[in-house]
Amino acid sequence: MKKIIIIAAVLVFSLTLFQGNPSQVMAQKKKLITIASGWVTGCYYPLGGSISRILFQNPDLGLRATVESSGASVANSNLIANGDADVAILQNDIAYYAYNGQRMFAADTGNKQAENMRAICTLYPEYIQIQALKKSNIRTPADLKGKRVCVGPLGSGTEVNAGQILEMYGLTFDDLAKVERLTSKESSDFMKDGRIDAAFYTVGLGAAVLADTAFMTSCTLVNIDDQHAAKLIKKYPFYAQFPIKAGTYKDSEEVKTVAVLSMLVTRADMPEKDIYNFTKAIFENLETVHKAHAALKDVSLESAMDGMSVPLHPGAKKYFQEKGIQIPAGY
Ligand code: GLU
Numbered sequence: 001m002k003k004i005i006i007i008a009a010v011l012v013f014s015l016t017l018f019q020g021n022p023s024q025v026m027a028q029k030k031k032l033i034t035i036a037s038g039w040v041t042g043c044y045y046p047l048g049g050s051i052s053r054i055l056f057q058n059p060d061l062g063l064r065a066t067v068e069s070s071g072a073s074v075a076n077s078n079l080i081a082n083g084d085a086d087v088a089i090l091q092n093d094i095a096y097y098a099y100n101g102q103r104m105f106a107a108d109t110g111n112k113q114a115e116n117m118r119a120i121c122t123l124y125p126e127y128i129q130i131q132a133l134k135k136s137n138i139r140t141p142a143d144l145k146g147k148r149v150c151v152g153p154l155g156s157g158t159e160v161n162a163g164q165i166l167e168m169y170g171l172t173f174d175d176l177a178k179v180e181r182l183t184s185k186e187s188s189d190f191m192k193d194g195r196i197d198a199a200f201y202t203v204g205l206g207a208a209v210l211a212d213t214a215f216m217t218s219c220t221l222v223n224i225d226d227q228h229a230a231k232l233i234k235k236y237p238f239y240a241q242f243p244i245k246a247g248t249y250k251d252s253e254e255v256k257t258v259a260v261l262s263m264l265v266t267r268a269d270m271p272e273k274d275i276y277n278f279t280k281a282i283f284e285n286l287e288t289v290h291k292a293h294a295a296l297k298d299v300s301l302e303s304a305m306d307g308m309s310v311p312l313h314p315g316a317k318k319y320f321q322e323k324g325i326q327i328p329a330g331y
Contacts, residue, residue: 030064036085038072039184043204043295044089045069050292054285061277075155080267081114091157092122092261093238096309118313120264120279122306124204124298127242127259128161130222131210132198138222142169148178150187150199162200164236168228184209192217204295214249223255232258261307275315
């Protein structure tokens with residue numbers, strides 16, 4: 001009898017161990033999606049956080065996510081190409097160059113062509129914002145000549161946009177007195193300390209990096225006029241012209257600039273079911289995304305195919321087709 005009781009006790013104990021508590025079991029079964037995001041003081045990182053929250057709140061989907069910060073677009077494309085991230089947030093212009101192996105993704109550039117990149121959706125406009133110290137008297141990008149400039153973090157899309165904009169004014173990075181590639185946090189600190197005159201940021205409006213710098217030091221936004229914007233859009237069609245309203249950053253005046261779009265991408269070898277569920281989770285919980293940052297309020301089902309630049313993943317395509325969203329030809 002004693003033996004039977006002991007055996008029964010051991011059995012019950014091991015069963016309990018094996019089963020664990022229900023939430024642990026769910027967590028173990030959930031598939032982990034790694035999301036390559038961007039700057040902690042930008043918009044990609046808060047967006048990644050909101051997606052991770054949505055998956056956590058919808059355990060039935062069987063997915064969970066970890067969010068990594070990074071320099072952003074170019075670095076994230078390499079993570080996709082090398083299979084080191086499952087999902088990435090990046091700019092639609094950079095995604096196009098990466099998928100097609102052009103420019104900074106051509107052979108021998110140190111970056112890898114991402115033929116395996118597949119789109120989930122496009123997200124919200126990212127404005128090319130050039131913030132400058134008031135005392136540096138920089139009114140147009142032409143005035144950046146001979147100045148100390150942060151052209152964006154290492155591995156950013158910003159750096160690519162900075163080069164293209166300077167090109168429109170007949171300048172290259174060699175015309176700058178100093179070229180810095182700093183994280184967005186460092187860039188803001190350098191500006192506050194007067195160690196740089198200006199910084200480029202391709203980021204959603206109201207990003208913490210610009211707001212914080214404007215709060216702490218006297219600075220302005222640099223205007224890109226119609227003529228130069230038109231020339232830029234002609235050569236690099238992913239840009240569109242946008243104004244930035246006065247007062248966006250403390251006492252900033254109204255300026256005109258250009259913007260690209262951010263997007264979510266994944267790898268071609270990700271299972272259709274997982275990407276379908278991932279896409280559905282985001283678009284059926286958009287209020288969580290919208291709450292994570294003001295710039296994310298532009299994320300919508302209706303605009304999810306705008307400016308599409310790489311072929312869609314079948315899982316995402318299935319979701320948008322079910323929702324009656326027109327898929328652009330060829331994607
Ligand atoms: N668009 C930026 C870049 O790739 C990143 C912005 C962000 O992290 O919000 O340079």
